[in-house]
Amino acid sequence: AQTVTQSQPEMSVQEAETVTLSCTYDTSESDYYLFWYKQPPSRQMILVIRQEAYKQQNATENRFSVNFQKAAKSFSLKISDSQLGDAAMYFCASGSNYKLTFGKGTLLTVNP
Amino acid sequence: EAGVAQSPRYKIIEKRQSVAFWCNPISGHATLYWYQQILGQGPKLLIQFQNNGVVDDSQLPKDRFSAERLKGVDSTLKIQPAKLEDSAVYLCASSLTGGTVTEAFFGQGTRLTVV
Numbered sequence: 001a002q003t004v005t006q007s008q009p010e011m012s013v014q015e016a017e018t019v020t021l022s023c024t025y026d027t028s029e030s031d032y033y034l035f036w037y038k039q040p041p042s043r044q045m046i047l048v049i050r051q052e053a054y055k056q057q058n059a060t061e062n063r064f065s066v067n068f069q070k071a072a073k074s075f076s077l078k079i080s081d082s083q084l085g086d087a088a089m090y091f092c093a094s095g096s097n098y099k100l101t102f103g104k105g106t107l108l109t110v111n112p
Numbered sequence: 113e114a115g116v117a118q119s120p121r122y123k124i125i126e127k128r129q130s131v132a133f134w135c136n137p138i139s140g141h142a143t144l145y146w147y148q149q150i151l152g153q154g155p156k157l158l159i160q161f162q163n164n165g166v167v168d169d170s171q172l173p174k175d176r177f178s179a180e181r182l183k184g185v186d187s188t189l190k191i192q193p194a195k196l197e198d199s200a201v202y203l204c205a206s207s208l209t210g211g212t213v214t215e216a217f218f219g220q221g222t223r224l225t226v227v
Binding site for chain 1: 147153
């Protein structure tokens with residue numbers, strides 16, 4: 001079974017600052033992917049970044065990067081130079097063995 | 113490429129009524145998911161199809177919920193009869209493959225309100 005835990009229900013950041021969202025996961029699979037999805041008020045889930053578990057190098061996508069600690073089963077998201085448009089719910093998810101499991105989400109507020 | 117299409121966007125029904133949601137996944141995607149997302153929570157998987165076969169429906173309340181995916185393409189999710197606690201957003205997603213999920217694409221969801 002897979003579980004994904006996001007321990008921060010809410011986070012806030014000042015515009016242009018950096019924020020880190022936490023996620024831990026548990027899986028018995030050796031082959032899996034990890035994801036961060038963004039869900040703005042429009043409700044559509046948008047993929048922000050993904051990490052293949054077999055890759056040691058942390059994934060980056062422009063202002064978004066992850067800190068993947070496989071042994072600790074930790075997968076945090078760092079948003080640099082935060083923008084007002086980054087305000088949304090962020091969900092961490094794990095995908096393996098035909099299952100895509102989500103955490104409960106972190107609501108990110110960006111203050112101007 | 114066209115995204116995952118869902119309809120309707122919004123639906124309001126009275127308890128004990130029936131409702132159906134429709135999803136058209138991205139062309140060629142073998143795996144289709146239906147998630148229920150209650151306000152303030154993460155998505156919960158209701159049912160997952162691989163082509164037109166069910167992979168996982170362990171969290172589907174089968175006494176009132178049903179889903180089908182005819183010909184391995186479009187899918188419908190039905191609730192009959194609806195309860196107040198079914199008020200939620202119903203998300204459909206699709207991915208190219210099953211097994212190790214490499215990426216899933218989501219539709220805009222259907223917001224259901226049961227009064």
